[in-house]
Amino acid sequence: MSDARHAILSRIREASLPGRERDATARLRRHRRNLQPECARSSDAELIDVFVRKAEAVQASVVRVAGLEDVPPEVSRYLRHRNLPAHVAVAPHDDLESMDWAAMTITAERRKPLDSDHCGVNRAFCAVAESGTLIMTSGPDSPSTMNFLPETHIAVLKESDIVGAAEDVWDRLRASGRASAGSLPRTVNMITGVSRTGDIEQTIQTGVHGPRHLHIVLVKET
Secondary structure: OHHHHHHHHHHHHHHOOHHHHHHHHHHHHHOOOOOOOHHHHOOHHHHHHHHHHHHHHOOOEEEEEOOHHHHHHHHHHHHHHOOOOOEEEEOOOHHHHOOOOHHHOOEEEEOOOOOOOOEEEEEOOEEEOOOOEEEEEOEOOEOHHHHOOOOEEEEEEEHHHEEOOHHHHHHHHHHOOOOHHHOOOOOEEEEOOOOEEOOOOOOOEEOOOOOOEEEEEEEOOO
């Protein structure tokens, strides 16, 4: 038993040597992209249109607004339209903190969501046009539970944060500073439409593993 233990620990030490780590990092940076669909190489304006179309195809609703100051009015409109309480849990992201929620008579609490919250508002890190997928990275300003606990998830996304293909996400993440000191966020959630499953008698059910409703507020930057 001691010989086996020694062999296992020796392999672990060898695998964690600085030289091996450098080789692995260099290989990842040299790795070529796979074939990508034509839409992933479109212009910025075309990528936005592709994202909206793909997101709506998987039961997400998308509304485009002119600036970040227009997010609270849109959230208020959405809550009234769906007859939901004017009460939201808001992730403590700088973009969301700067918004005037009180002017819309919305009770906005900057905190992690609770099981009792009907609606949570989070800031998306970026999105993938080819699949209509939101990319949410965990951190103090973006709790992962915001993506799962509230029945209605409202994601705020800037148009400039839409990329063509999934591979572009990791390049953007490394360049953002979120991957400083060689460390990626603990969790990266990829959200494509509302939560759904067909496990129960092969009948599609929504909201089983996450929100029943996904509303994306797409912010244009001037």
